[in-house]
Amino acid sequence: MSAKDDIELMQHADGELELEHVEGEAKTKVESLRGITELVKGHLEMSADAIPDRRFDAMWREVARSIDVEKPVGVLSRIRSWFERHRGHVFTGMASAGAVAAIAIVLRSDGPDVTAPTSAIDVQPAALRPAPVIEDLETPGGNSTVLNIEDDDGHTTVIVVTPADTVEGI
Amino acid sequence: MKRLALLAVLAATPAFADKTDAPKPAQQPTAPAVTCEVFEIWATHGKGVVDASINKQLAKRLGASLKQNDFKQLSTTSASLTPKTAQSIKLSKGSASITLVETVNKSQLRLDVAFNAAKGNSKQVVTVAAGDYVIVSVNQSGDAKAEAHVLAVGSCK
Numbered sequence: 478m479s480a481k482d483d484i485e486l487m488q489h490a491d492g493e494l495e496l497e498h499v500e501g502e503a504k505t506k507v508e509s510l511r512g513i514t515e516l517v518k519g520h521l522e523m524s525a526d527a528i529p530d531r532r533f534d535a536m537w538r539e540v541a542r543s544i545d546v547e548k549p550v551g552v553l554s555r556i557r558s559w560f561e562r563h564r565g566h567v568f569t570g571m572a573s574a575g576a577v578a579a580i581a582i583v584l585r586s587d588g589p590d591v592t593a594p595t596s597a598i599d600v601q602p603a604a605l606r607p608a609p610v611i612e613d614l615e616t617p618g619g620n621s622t623v624l625n626i627e628d629d630d631g632h633t634t635v636i637v638v639t640p641a642d643t644v645e646g647i
Numbered sequence: 648m649k650r651l652a653l654l655a656v657l658a659a660t661p662a663f664a665d666k667t668d669a670p671k672p673a674q675q676p677t678a679p680a681v682t683c684e685v686f687e688i689w690a691t692h693g694k695g696v697v698d699a700s701i702n703k704q705l706a707k708r709l710g711a712s713l714k715q716n717d718f719k720q721l722s723t724t725s726a727s728l729t730p731k732t733a734q735s736i737k738l739s740k741g742s743a744s745i746t747l748v749e750t751v752n753k754s755q756l757r758l759d760v761a762f763n764a765a766k767g768n769s770k771q772v773v774t775v776a777a778g779d780y781v782i783v784s785v786n787q788s789g790d791a792k793a794e795a796h797v798l799a800v801g802s803c804k
Contacts, residue, residue, distance in 0.1 A: 597750060598753060598803065600777040601778070611771055613771060615771070619767050628708075631779045633782060635783075636783045637795075638783070638786065
């Protein structure tokens with residue numbers, strides 16, 4: 478059989494060409510070709526099944542990226558897409574850092590206790606404050622006058638000292 | 648992100664370094680400290696000018712209690728008082744010292760105030776509520792228009 482006839486037989490085996498009177502050696506060739514075709518198809522299908530889904534996902538991402546390359550990409554979009562790609566790493570890192578920091582705080586609590594300074598005295602509202610009391614007053618060489626002024630702001634004790642030889646009002 | 652975790656580990660490292668068998672240092676007893684504002688003021692008879700640096704509350708009380716009406720701030724100090732310890736107050740004229748004798752009912756102070764004014768002096772023990780003022784005004788002469796050297800202690804907290 479000529480080479481042209483082999484091509485026609487292959488087309489016939491693929492269902493692309495109708496031939497009549499295929500018999501004998503030609504029929505054997507056609508059946509062999511169909512067998513080889515089935516073998517190749519089966520092998521390719523098994524190879525495709527062997528590829529993990531995540532590789533397909535990665536391939537699809539590449540395809541999508543190549544399609545989107547024409548779109549303008551802003552800084553925020555880039556940050557968002559970076560975070561989407563690396564969020565697993567980010568969360569893992571944050572969780573690790575938090576755990577280590579917690580351990581550090583617990584361990585450091587063994588150090589000397591630090592007491593926050595507390596106020597030694599309470600400032601009460603003006604209306605609740607008692608009037609000042611002068612218990613002792615010395616003004617050597619002078620005279621003293623004591624005033625107690627009360628207003629909305631509280632009490633004020635005023636001690637006015639004047640020289641002893643002074644007569645007020647003169 | 649591994650770097651972040653590594654940084655946290657490094658930050659925690661001193662915690663391990665500090666952890667020794669040495670006994671804890673004894674905690675220092677913290678004496679209760681009271682902070683009072685001290686104002687040194689020169690009072691004269693004039694047009695009623697009050698330094699802007701003098702707080703309004705004190706200016707109002709000075710105006711209500713003294714014959715003088717011009718008040719110039721010479722110095723101001725925030726004095727940290729510990730019980731039974733005389734605290735010297737640096738003044739531009741004369742000198743002063745304040746001793747916190749004790750606190751009463753956790754809201755009052757018994758203060759021993761010694762004021763050596765430019766001319767004349769005064770020493771008093773007064774119990775005053777936190778937030779209130781004690782003002783000592785020493786007239787510098789017997790003149791009716793005498794100037795006064797004033798020490799105001801208050802706003803303790």
